[in-house]
Each structure stands twice: as C-alpha cells, then as structure tokens.
Amino acid sequence: MTEASPGVRERPLSPHLQIWRWHVTMLGSILHRACLMALYVGALILVGWALALASGPDAYATYTGLLGSLLGKLVLIGLTFALFFQISSVVRHALWDTGRAFTPKVADTITIASIVFAVVATAVVWILAGVTGGLS
Amino acid sequence: MSGKTVGYRTPLGRARGLGAAKHGVGHFISERVSGLALIPLSLWAAFAGIKLAGRDFDLVSAWIAQPLNAVLLGLLIVVGFYHLRLVTQVIIEDYVYTFVAKSSLLILNLVVCVLGAALGVFAILKVALTGAF
Numbered sequence: 001m002t003e004a005s006p007g008v009r010e011r012p013l014s015p016h017l018q019i020w021r022w023h024v025t026m027l028g029s030i031l032h033r034a035c036l037m038a039l040y041v042g043a044l045i046l047v048g049w050a051l052a053l054a055s056g057p058d059a060y061a062t063y064t065g066l067l068g069s070l071l072g073k074l075v076l077i078g079l080t081f082a083l084f085f086q087i088s089s090v091v092r093h094a095l096w097d098t099g100r101a102f103t104p105k106v107a108d109t110i111t112i113a114s115i116v117f118a119v120v121a122t123a124v125v126w127i128l129a130g131v132t133g134g135l136s
Numbered sequence: 137m138s139g140k141t142v143g144y145r146t147p148l149g150r151a152r153g154l155g156a157a158k159h160g161v162g163h164f165i166s167e168r169v170s171g172l173a174l175i176p177l178s179l180w181a182a183f184a185g186i187k188l189a190g191r192d193f194d195l196v197s198a199w200i201a202q203p204l205n206a207v208l209l210g211l212l213i214v215v216g217f218y219h220l221r222l223v224t225q226v227i228i229e230d231y232v233y234t235f236v237a238k239s240s241l242l243i244l245n246l247v248v249c250v251l252g253a254a255l256g257v258f259a260i261l262k263v264a265l266t267g268a269f
Binding site: 033036037039040043044046047050051053054056057060061064068080083084086087090091093094097121125128129132133134135 | 168171172174175178179181182185186187188189190191192193194196197200209212213216217220223224227248252255256258259260262263
C-alpha cells in the first residue's frame with residue numbers, strides 16, 4: 001500500500017471475505033473472475049490448436065490426442081462452463097449497467113439463472129458432441 | 137451511471153464524462169462492447185467445436201479454408217484476446233498494489249495477449265491460404 005502511494009497514511013481495509021455472509025451475487029462475481037482466468041488459458045489452448053493445425057497432420061493428431069484424453073476432456077468441460085458463464089455474466093452486467101435489476105431479490109434471481117444457464121448449456125454441448133460422434 | 141443523482145458535478149464535468157480519475161470510461165465501454173461482440177462469436181465457436189471434435193486433419197483444414205470460418209475464427213481470437221487483456225488488467229489492478237509487481241504483470245498481460253492473437257491469426261491464415269505444412 002505505502003509503496004503505491006507514498007506519503008499517504010495507512011487506511012482502514014474494507015471488510016473482507018470472513019466478515020460477509022455468502023450471497024449468490026458474491027458467488028457470481030467470484031465465479032465470473034475465476035472463469036475469466038480459466039478462459040485466458042482456454043484462449044491460449046485455442047491458439048495452440050491453430051498452431052498445431054498449421055504444423056501439419058502429425059502435430060495436429062498429437063495435439064487433439066492430448067485434448068481428447070481424460071484430463072483434456074475435463075479441462076475442456078470446465079472451459080465450456082466458463083465460456084457459457086461468461087456469456088450469461090456479460091448479459092447480466094449489461095442489464096445492471098442500465099441501472100435495472102439491483103433489488104436483492106432480482107439480483108439474486110438473475111445470478112442463479114446465469115449459473116443454471118451455464119450448467120445446462122455445457123451439458124447440451126457435450127451431449128451434442130457425444131451424439132454427433134465427436135467424442136469417440 | 138444514470139446521472140440523476142450526481143447534482144454536485146459541473147455541467148462541463150458531466151459532459152466530459154471522465155470522472156475523478158480522468159480516464160477509465162473508454163476502458164469500461166471497450167470491455168462491455170467487446171464482451172457483447174463475443175457472445176455470438178462464442179456461440180458459433182461452440183457449434184464449430186461440436187462439429188470438428190474428433191474429425192481428422194484434412195476435414196478440419198478444409199473447414200478453416202472456407203472464408204467465413206477463417207474470418208469468424210480470426211475475429212474470435214482477436215476480439216477474445218482484446219477482451220481478456222482489458223478484464224485481466226482490471227483484475228491485476230484490483231489485487232496487486234506494489235508498483236513493480238503491478239507494472240510487470242500489466243506488461244506481461246499485454247505481451248501474452250498480443251502474441252497470442254498474432255500467432256493465432258497467422259496460423260489460421262497459413263492453413264486457410266496455403267494449406268497446411
């Protein structure tokens with residue numbers, strides 16, 4: 001603190017995690033940030049995929065083999081959830097940016113809805129991928 | 137955001153819309169607009185992922201060689217890294233206070249995102265325009 005703002009007195013810290021009761025909006029906020037960090041890695045995985053494709057059939061087969069392994073699939077399922085939760089969070093925040101939906105009841109409801117949407121959309125995508133034979 | 141409750145601000149200050157920090161509005165708007173742009177791109181990418189999962193090299197190369205696919209994938213990567221740079225900058229600024237650590241992370245974030253976008257676009261163009269190898 002002092003290094004960033006020399007000459008300024010130490011200021012009281014705001015109440016932190018252990019002070020607050022858990023709210024679903026708080027969970028939504030933390031989950032949103034965690035998903036963004038996951039998607040940072042996901043974007044690099046996507047670039048790696050494009051580079052593997054540009055490097056020829058052998059590199060592509062090796063890379064997709066890694067993605068198709070059990071660990072790779074778990075990572076991709078997590079990234080699918082992160083992607084859909086990011087989508088529903090952008091919509092949720094766009095709504096809040098217009099000054100609406102701030103009463104606790106509505107704010108909680110749309111946060112729960114955005115989590116439910118992400119779970120359902122993730123399940124739909126992976127079931128579709130399984131049905132179309134992409135997972136074999 | 138509505139401006140109704142900020143009667144103490146001067147008309148000029150309100151018109152400039154910069155707030156106390158004199159910057160940040162542009163960052164905020166860029167973050168929100170790129171986030172909205174990523175919604176259709178991400179949904180398209182999810183369907184593309186379903187379509188391409190488990191398919192072989194030749195089919196995937198031919199898929200990328202189609203102009204619409206190459207352009208949309210390129211846009212997804214460019215807009216995606218642009219958005220990620222903006223949101224990650226905010227997260228770094230929220231949690232890292234010391235000057236050296238904060239500056240280093242902000243520069244690293246910028247370098248990784250620009251490099252990621254450049255490599256991704258180059259790889260897509262290479263496959264789309266010249267075929268792989």
